[in-house]
Amino acid sequence: MARSSSEVPAARLPVEKLERAQALEELARLAGEIAHHDTLYYQNDAPEISDADYDALRRRNDAIEARFPDLVRDDSPSRRVGAAAADGFGKIRHRVAMLSLANAFADEDVAEFVQRIRRFLGLEAGASVEMTAEPKIDGLSISLRYEKGKLIEAATRGDGTEGENVTANVRTISSIPQRLVGADVPAVIDVRGEIYMSHADFAKLNAAQEAAGGKVFANPRNAAAGSLRQLDSRITASRPLGFFAYGWGEAPKLPAETQSGVVAAFARWGLPTNSEMKVCDGAEALLAYYRAIGARRATLGYDIDGVVYKLNRLDLQQRMGFVSRAPRWAIAHKFPAEKAMTVLRDIEIQVGRTGALTPVAKLAPVTVGGVVVSNATLHNEDEIRRKDVRPGDTVVVQRAGDVIPQIVGVVVEKRPLDSAPYQFPHVCPACGSHAVRELDEKSGEADVVRRCTGGLICPAQRVERLKHFVSRNAFDIEGLGEKSVQVFYEGGFIQSPPDIFTLEARDRAGEVAIANLEGWGEQSVRKLFAAIDQRRRVALDRFIFALGIRHVGETTARVLARAYGDAGEFRRAMIAASDRDGEAWQELNNIDGIGKVVASAIVEFFAEPANVDVVDKLLAEVSPEPLEAIAATSPVSGKTVVFTGSLVRLTRSEAKAQAERLGAKVSGSVSKKTDIVIAGADAGSKLKKAAELGVTVMSEDEWIALIGD
Template identity: 55%
Template structure:
């Protein structure tokens, strides 16, 4: 999104509002999928709420611009694939949010204004903790649990009946009496801190995955295909509402929830009745004070009008009940001390500073590390000495205030300078990679002329910290496209020492016995982890020596098939910083062979002024030249590259422009699903024939090659009168 979000809504032009609503719709939709479908939120709750508030404010100011895909009124995300769908008889709605005491006072005032004609009406409210888990709806017929579902998008959820049956807080048959013939009990599935920690320890002991937080883990556990795994996670359930009911369980919210307890459900012991805003806010403070000792995550307090008749009368607005609101907690904070700053090297070589802290509990989670982003953030100023807004001037020994943003991501929000030790000195980032010793540099942004805030290791091929991701990139579809050598196998081969550099991939066949042994041991380890997680004991387990991996021959054949790759693919596969597919093609076309590119690259790296050696090439700027200098100027890369070229022999880049090349000089655009070639292969083919390949259609486009599913580009081409041909017609045109 642009910087428009910094502009007050009342100052937006119509075009700015339209553009921002489009960006907000995309951002909110992506966040919904990450949170509700993938159980892996990418932004904090506060950031998500801010996006929705901004969207709502713009829609209210510009009602004619409300989009068909507006997130207003949308709840959650569409059900994930793999589960049967359940349509809720009564939609599962989200709640409006309150962030301040004033918001709560306003909520109460709106209710009293709505019912002001009823002079003697005594409105009551309920207040209860907002559990941070996964919403579920449980259908009971004649007191028997028959079906359970997730919230999904509010209208349709996922059928997770078998998994819900494993939760001890969910009765298979209702107790007591007086329950309706049909009722959908709704509540929250959650995981306690103790169970979450126990699961992490069991998984670590078995060499399994790590888990981020209780909410995501509970959601993932509830979506397991094997109910025995769900059962092993000891999930819990609080009941607090209902959907469809053949008759109302009670005349008030409070009495209905007490009925749930009689029927065998767990309900929150912190639910109370109140008559005014002061009482509600006072209970909010009580719950907030107990938050860290509850043993499970909550992120606020929910207030509801107590009388069901008044709920019906006040009604709903755009996917939310008017009669309920969620009063969110601010992020929890705690004070601790920075004992050290470690440097982690990321997959692209970025040096990421991490503060080591005295352990401190924040929101029920013990925090021992927190990211410091980059050296400008640590220093509190940029490379020119100018203050930056988010900078903290963080030093080893400082007392700092920590909060978990959105109750997930720890961050430093303040430095208590008054407690700073007298011997604390400004922190200086290392100028060499702590993993491989290669120079770590800060690049200059061509557009702004400013130094980048992050420092990067230049040892792309020899840095172990970058090796795994570099190997994944090398084998990926856009690069050498080695079928069967996916991320999981690369991680396995690297961790066991079978593959340390790209050259090692091409000698795997010579070490077949070692490869087979490693893969067998990995599968055995995974089976043990599943057994531990599910509580099941395997029977008739064969020894690893008995396992037969016929797929190895297919993998080795796929590797051998890539020993003579196209030059542009090979250059791209090296993973040189700033060298994408397009730039790799330009370099291949310019230099023709890998040997020539290496020669010029080394001469350029050795020159005092690289621009006097590297030829002027359209599409190659200073940033790319600097990246090539870093790569070819690092002698440690030479040995790795030489070993790779002993196994792999890139084809010379040949431009086959001839008198009969009917597309030479023409601008081509490819769109839709190509069935006989990949997009990168199509691009390379056209460029070898002397054509220019563009990414978008304009009046200057000569030919649009459209495969199945062509969309807006096809429409634009037709509007401009651009020639449109099929993939088959393209091959006929170029004589292939």
């Protein structure tokens, strides 16, 4: 990368002679200067100074910070690693995660959703359930933090846990108040909402962009996103962005007891809210609302991709809680997907980390719902046969849920005369091993997926396992994404996960030379090493998830982390569990959510010496930390409890969620490790077993009294 004119700052005082005030001033200047060069280097690919000069700047910054540790700035270059510097925005951790919503497409889904709520809350079939209904704005979700009524911070959704700090840009949006007014404005509240661009403003902006020879945006959503993510706030200020407040994150004190009440308070405080929001009762009313909004979709003046329904009463919302990453008390009812026709050029076979062969349709690029689509999954062998999709076919493509493209069907009339049904390969395209469809033990039926039998021999599987290891919910190493992992694997630098953590040592020893790779300068290598070091301490559930054991995803990994508490103990127990008559195997199977298949998969993983070797080498490099106790002080924390019989005051899932929130381990079966059995009506064998083992048994009421609810 060519570095042209060098601009070494004028000679300055040696660090040890600096006065405090001078240091303060210089750190500020260095932060700005280094950020500037980072932008040029990473974003524009057009550095102004040499690597050596850049390093000199950073070294001076570090030296001054070392002498005046209390002067280290929040935006200090030494604190920024990898992506944060690369994209110019700092990161903000959401105090309460920004979740996604479950989706409904058909009317039945909505009816089911309402039914599910009634069932969960123990209401009768026709009972009244107030819900809010509002348009789902197609923009960007944002979290605005107001303290004492003043706008303090604004963050994008990001991965839901951590977003980008876009405070400076959000301050330029005139529809977002800098200050909330009203007697009931709380001391602290994260207001959540959607930033969007109206149709009229979008048209105006694009006309202006075109006239100026600038970039024309594909749709209002992209225009809004592009405007918000400007590094120069002045550009954001010039863009007409709108905002609707519809929810909240951390909010210790809410101004009302219903969803609609809180949103009404938002409006009183000066926040823009959507005037289309209504309170409805019952599935029919929701569907009527959906159809009415759908009919007016084009005249609303802004893009929407559906309607959102939320349970109105906040106490009921709380009772229902969450499933994985979405609330159980809300759902997005999406408008039907847009369709398009295109030619399927070829079918490519991809190999996943478990060896699954997945066919992907390579399409002639076509615009569907505002984005250009050129790939679509065909899922599996049977799916191809069912739809009789062949290379050369003209196919109908749609974006399901407006996101993932899928092939709806083939236009048979347009099929070339010489086409023949597609033959799914029986060997792995990556390693040539046999690819088979495993047979189910009991039914003898073939698995839907065809899998490469190569295991660790297969380069594709090895790379995929590495990608999984560094992925967002696993080790999440900044600057080491899918692409770089691939490059490092091919370069022979990283063969398996532990190699990641020995990379720096080997680089120093001259065994590998990352800086020789294209696109890897001295600075990016340094940042990568720093990012890797940051992950030497990692939560145990992430560690277990990262191993990539079959059938062990995020949730199961968390369950295992909770159950064993410590990586060494987990390793020991899983090896011991290979004895299917032993206690360790029993204990594993007793964990709620783990059955024979999952237990076997874990034991088989640890029966493979190569896998144990990976775990051991990893444990030499990283320290997995136990999960934070959820509520160390509750009377049931650390206790193993089993629910049995039919509960009256709580539903089963409520009871389980609540117990876990209080730090209890909920198990599915009674063993001598069980502390409490909560027996509802008609409890059967589990109650008997509890009596045999002398385990404490209590009624539902006693349990509720114990946890003090």
